[in-house]
Amino acid sequence: MLAVSTQPDVISFAGGLPAPELFPVDDLRAAFDAVLSTDGPGALQYGPTEGYAPLRAYLTNRLAHRGIMTKPEDILITSGSQQGLDLLSKVLLHARPSVLVEAPSYVGALQAFASHESRYLAVPMDDQGMCVESATQMLNHVMSTSEDRPALLYTIATFQNPSGVTISRERRLALLEFCAAQQIPLVEDDPYGELRYEGEEVPPLRALPGGEETIYLGTFSKILAPGLRLGWIVAPQSVIARLVISKQAADLHTDSLVQRAVLHYCMHTDIEEHLSHLRAVYRSRRDAMLSALADYFPSEVKWTRPDGGFFIWVTFPEGTDTRALFAEALAQRVAFVPGTAFFMDHLGSNCLRLNFSHVEPARIVEGMQRLAKVVTAHSSKT
């Protein structure tokens, strides 16, 4: 089905891809050229597992602008955030029976944790994000059966994948308090945090009072180019030390040339201007999709209204099966991801995820018209 959804006449809201026309190709070409011209042997040789020191120093600075105070030694460069999740699962999940995740959550994180056979405690969300009260109840239940406490709590706190929801400041503080009280490491995955299209900035958990010991995952994938596979983890020194050992066994180190080229790009380009451009383009795509939902979709359908990121989460009346809808949509050359993909327990069958970052506004309107027809026909059948 995924193969069908990438055919050129299909308008796909299924993937989670950035818009390739926004990649700063020429600036990156200049960066690779400059690095290979001036530092070729270094850029092509083995490098330290921790990452290229000047890049770690740069990230320290850049994170300070987002309120995250850290040191270069507390940053590990990774081959994308996905590797960060994999390394964390190796280091933290070992012999622990469960992880707390948002329901729904990012499939790739669930996969990384799954390889260690951990059970998911999938915490419900509302429009403020993960429900801390539910997490408390679930934890009490688990602990009453004398199980070990969960290995970690995983959250995409800002513009979540797949829901688009951002955890409110109050809820963040409650979450930090919960994790501190229960001694559960909190892992914040923040791929979309810099892609805000409206509303007021909410600081990363790592930047809030009580957040100093949390683990923070960042990436260049959504703000620069995912094909380069470049991300980082900020964590307490004791965790970083174990992650470095794990990373050494996993791939020795992240590409030396790519680390240097991306740093060169960041130092020689106005990255804030680049981000402004991304935000403007993605904002118009989000707006096109939200308008189309309001204009064309039946009133019993509900959806989130994300302030940033890549995704909108759509909820149909109970009893709707979005996997059946998916087949009908593909026949009309439009695609999305059925909601069950983001749960481990077959929930979400009446939900679906829409991606708006990868499709131009006119195609978004066309695709949403197609999808609305399918939805209307489907609901009249049931």
Place this chain on the structure above:
Amino acid sequence: MLAVSTQPDVISFAGGLPAPELFPVDDLRAAFDAVLSTDGPGALQYGPTEGYAPLRAYLTNRLAHRGIMTKPEDILITSGSQQGLDLLSKVLLHARPSVLVEAPSYVGALQAFASHESRYLAVPMDDQGMCVESATQMLNHVMSTSEDRPALLYTIATFQNPSGVTISRERRLALLEFCAAQQIPLVEDDPYGELRYEGEEVPPLRALPGGEETIYLGTFSKILAPGLRLGWIVAPQSVIARLVISKQAADLHTDSLVQRAVLHYCMHTDIEEHLSHLRAVYRSRRDAMLSALADYFPSEVKWTRPDGGFFIWVTFPEGTDTRALFAEALAQRVAFVPGTAFFMDHLGSNCLRLNFSHVEPARIVEGMQRLAKVVTAHSSKT
């Protein structure tokens, strides 16, 4: 101690680095430039977990020249061979108690396997490579204690790290027969196979009769540039399918740009000429080191005479402690790796590994003179 050994006035035979002055910097610069000029958006976007299809097709062709007949679908592109080892350990070691390895063996492989808490069955080697009779005896002993059979047998069959030894053709056939009879997956790691400086080519195990089901790891690290982190695994389709799932959770895919740039380099450069140049330079370094050993070292010291690769393995009389020697050598500004680093059971204390690829011949002579003085002084003390 490692930090000291990288100080500029120390002549280091410790690392396993290729010579950076041999990296084809300008050709790679042209390749990155060409790919970003013609295929920028594709090179910077997410890509398939299996790897860039044209690169897999190219490798199929290239491997055929070494006698390895395979299909693009049976190749998984990895972030260096180290990732191949890590993925294999995830897929094959699960719930198996042990792995068969050469004694001594590559530290990075031992680390990758160690993360799964497997026990090592370290098989002794002679000048023909891993002793198949010893392996049989060890296996019989293990199986007689009703343990499960080992998860895999790991070998660097050609110009082994750290010993420099190449398994003879006859011994390879015996090893294949042993693994087939015992139903133990054979993993051949071949980073140095194309760096032969003398003697007759011995085919990879994967290219020999009965080798069709073995797993083969290749890499661009030693023939092109390790900083790019680009390798591959050839394996039966059932194994590849599981490796792909594991790789997806590990880092989604290997860098899209690097895969394209290296392919571009291979298609537009005379890589055979590049390899000839590498071989000529490394041959002269090996010869310089072998001559220095013969000229300056006491007669009770023995060493291997590798036909290729990066390393010479030196054995001192029983009772010598090469860790003590290391400290004395560093004081004289020369470094190596003590033999115990390549065993998991504290063997090898009278051995050491010398790397000859990273140091120019004149410095090799100077470093070996320093080392010989240390050795002579050390043996006169004991």
